[in-house]
Amino acid sequence: MALTAHQVKIVRDTIPALTEHGELIASTFYGNMLRAHPELNDYFNTVNMANGRQPRALIAIILSFANNITHITELIPKMERMCQKHCSLGILPEHYDIVGKYLIAAFGEILGPAMTPAVQIAWNKAYWVLAKMLIGREAQLYHDWQHWQGWRRFRVQQKVEEAEDVYSYYLVPEDGKLLPSFMPGQYVSVRVMVPEIGYWQNRQYSLSEQPKQEYYRITIKRDRGAQSVRQPSYLWSSFGTHPGIVSNMIIDQKNVGDIIELTHPAGEFFLDTYNTANAPLVLLSAGVGVTPMVSILNSVIEKQPSRPISWIQGSRDSVPFYLHVRKIARDRPTMKVNIFKTQLADSDLAGITYDHDAKIDLAKVHREDLWLDNSATEYFVCGPEQFMMEMARRLREFGVHSDRIKLELFSTGDTEFQVDALSIASGRSLGAPRSGVASGAASTNSGSD
Ligand SMILES: Cc1cc2nc3c(=O)[nH]c(=O)nc-3n(C[C@H](O)[C@H](O)[C@H](O)COP(=O)(O)OP(=O)(O)OC[C@H]3O[C@@H](n4cnc5c(N)ncnc54)[C@H](O)[C@@H]3O)c2cc1C
Ligand code: HEM
Ligand code: HEM
Structure with missing residues (x-):
């Protein structure tokens, strides 16, 4: 059921407080959720959580969403990127229940007495408006992917050094079946079990060949690492400044004959090969x-x-x-x-x-x-x-x-969701979130280009 005008106002009225404590909300939310559901660690990128990208992203999207709540359809083009990523990672409808529960609970911890039952109901509704849109689009994508759901095992047929620290992997499906086509520019997710942390880690790698039915090719650069990263308390502290986890594991450990697991090609950055115009x-x-x-x-x-x-x-x-x-x-x-x-x-x-x-x-x-x-x-x-x-x-x-x-x-796509906090605070603009850089389909509704 849609939000009433009063509920929209309730949600928007909480934005200043939520903005002020955004990082705390994010760490409370992720911390509580991952403690209660450690199995979700298999889905999240520990590095994005550690470097504060994810908490920042969460705040940005919540503001963006709340600011657009009266014309939510304007967010749709931006959602495509999220949905493609979610499906590439195997996120399912039941995960939305867990996330919704811990997100609203984190709002409650921050808002304190201001989180009245009416506020809670309004935010819960708002969350589900967004969640249902994502779940709907994700169901479509999973449907399109037909029999290939989840992780599929591929064997490394060839490993080629393309440049210093850059390797191509030619991957053939272990089941011997033909591979689906994809749009050039799309990526696959790859997962590896990281014994040091005891969880799977997923990363995306673009397909670096035109579509072929017999094999896919990905090309990976070794991330030697250097940057310093803040480490929130809810994460383990055994990583210091560190070489990239997955790129190094694959390049060091995966050779001809080994197995690499992939999900179905995904992503909204691609050349539309159905468009036969010869534009440069x-x-x-x-x-x-x-x-x-x-x-x-x-x-x-x-x-x-x-x-x-x-x-x-x-x-x-x-x-x-x-x-x-x-x-x-x-x-x-x-x-x-x-x-x-x-x-x-x-x-x-x-x-x-x-x-x-x-x-x-x-x-x-x-x-x-x-x-x-x-x-x-x-x-x-x-x-x-x-x-x-x-x-x-x-x-x-x-x-x-x-x-x-x-x-x-x-x-991740920080820049796509830059929100004009001033315009929200002053209630000036109800337009689409300001987008510093328009990304592919996301450019359609970017307000300030
Ligand atoms: C759509 C998409 C397509 C992509 N396509 C490709 C591709 O074709 N080829 C490719 O090579 N990559 C590609 N990438 C990037 C790839 O997904 C990985 O992000 C990349 O390989 C690094 O992963 P990693 O696990 O090795 O590094 P991570 O472990 O994720 O580390 C990332 C960075 O953080 C630093 N870091 C990690 N932990 C710490 C810490 N505790 N303290 C300080 N610094 C730390 C690392 O040094 C490193 O620089 C793509 C990404 C996306 C989103
Ligand atoms: C109203 C709810 C939410 C909004 C508006 C929102 C918004 C955003 C935005 C805009 C980003 C993108 C910025 C970026 O890619 O760097 C982002 C990133 C992210 N969000 Fe949220 N988010 C919401 C809820 C959630 C929930 C419930 C989860 C999952 C449990 C979640 C997980 C993530 C993750 C993991 C990233 C980082 C992705 C990456 O680093 O690859 N978000 N969020
Ligand atoms: C309304 C709910 C949600 C919103 C608004 C949201 C939003 C986002 C956004 C914007 C991204 C970043 C996409 C990108 O730019 O690469 C993201 C990534 C991600 N989301 Fe969600 N999400 C939601 C629900 C969920 C749920 C239910 C899960 C499951 C646990 C989940 C898990 C993830 C993961 C694992 C990533 C990638 C994280 C990474 O690579 O670090 N999200 N999400």
């Missing part, structure tokens, strides 16, 4: 963000060989896939290549291993290589957050509308 495509990547771009590139070569493509790639030292890219470009006058490299070695050759001895800078790329004069050009950007923000900003300065810029973050 600009593929911008940094570091291991190159992986979905290789899948997109290979698909276009196979399906739309005359489609103009501009390949713009940045790497610190060793550049993955440069030979593959050069080989494709050699026979295609409509393909442009700009490879940026910051740490040159004696063996580097201009025009082969790199084109620009610098960090990626769109000002150094010929205007015609960006197809700025064609108002149908599509831009795909993948890499670290700062890089994506910078590329999106530059493209918008060049007059490219956000609708034509698709972004994939290799971490």
